[in-house]
Amino acid sequence: MKRLISLIIIAILSLSLVACGQEESPAEAKEIRIGYMAGPTGMGMAKLIHDNGGVEGNATYKFTKYTDTNTAKADLAANKIDLICLPTNEAAAYYNQFDGSINVLAVNCLNSLYLLSDSANTITSLSDLEGKTVYTCKNGTPRLILEYILKENGIGATVSYEINGKTILTPAEVGALVVSGELPIAVMPEPIVTSSLLTIAKNGDSSISYSVDLDLADGWSTALGEDATPITMGCVVASSDFVKKNGKLISAFLAEYKESIEFIGNSENLQIAADYVVETGVMAAKPAAIKALTNLGDAIAYIDGADMKEALVKFYEVIGLKLPDEKFYYIP
Secondary structure, rough: OOOHHHHHHHHHHHHHHHHHHOOOOOOOOOOOEEEEEEEEEHHOOOOHHHHHHHHHHHOOEEEEOOOHHHHHHHHHOOOOEEEEEEEEHHHHHHHHHHOOOEEEEEOOOOOOEEEEOOOOOOHHHHHHHHHHEOOOOOOOOHHHHHHHHHHHHHOEEEEOOOOEEEEEEHHHHHHHHHHHHOOOOEEEOHHHHHHHHHHHHHOOOOOOOOEEEHHHHHHHHHHHHHHOOOOOEEEEEEEHHHHOHHHHHHHHHHHHHHHHHHHHHHHHHHHHHHHHHHHHOOOOOOOHHHHHHHHHHHHHHEEEEEHHHHHHHHHHHHHOOOOOOOHHHHOO
């Protein structure tokens, strides 16, 4: 009898120990707080936003539109959002600055930079920029890409992000200065190119006139030659802690995000894609959205996994950025 009682006690203790060792894994979050930029990355997310309750979001997604990356990064650091679209150079810098606190999930925007000049300038090739000043923004990828292209093509032009004592921080600020006729030569991305030119036409000031002269993807390809890879301008990143705890939610988001980008970038969907882009607030009117989407073509793209890592590493090496370590790249 004593032996039986002892065996029962041992069995109970064993079950208790097993139960204690099986801690429940924390439940995944029910919502992703997503930030998107008023630019080509926002355009690629337009269908996802439309399908999930619009800009107000739904039970799974909550969306916030940003017009500058500094505010977006501050909100990411303060845990006000979980995921954000960023220029690729700023994503790498953020990772290096904050000790690996984010993962890059996918590239979402390729070549989309253009050079514009006013009526006092005639620019038909990069060589026409010799001795001139080209204005662009301090933040994001445009300045780094422009500087590399000029250097590698042997063009002695000055790149500036300051005018009249003011620092030009964002592509949107470049566009505003073009609209006011203050920049003789400027580099900025779509859809800001289209929206700026349409605003000039709407304002009706005949003294302000710009032409779109160069697609910088051409200068990039010339500089790199046979080693040319796409200009990986934009990406989507998430808090590494959020990614670690919410693998299924991240996978579901990426599948839907890829579908959104492929839909928006498909010319067969141009009309409805333009409607979605206007819904997001990235562009104000459908005709402008149609024109910008047409100009962008396959620049709105989705690359993830090992292909994403390879493209980003090459891009970072070309423009001279400090390479993030392996943990930066989300490869499930």
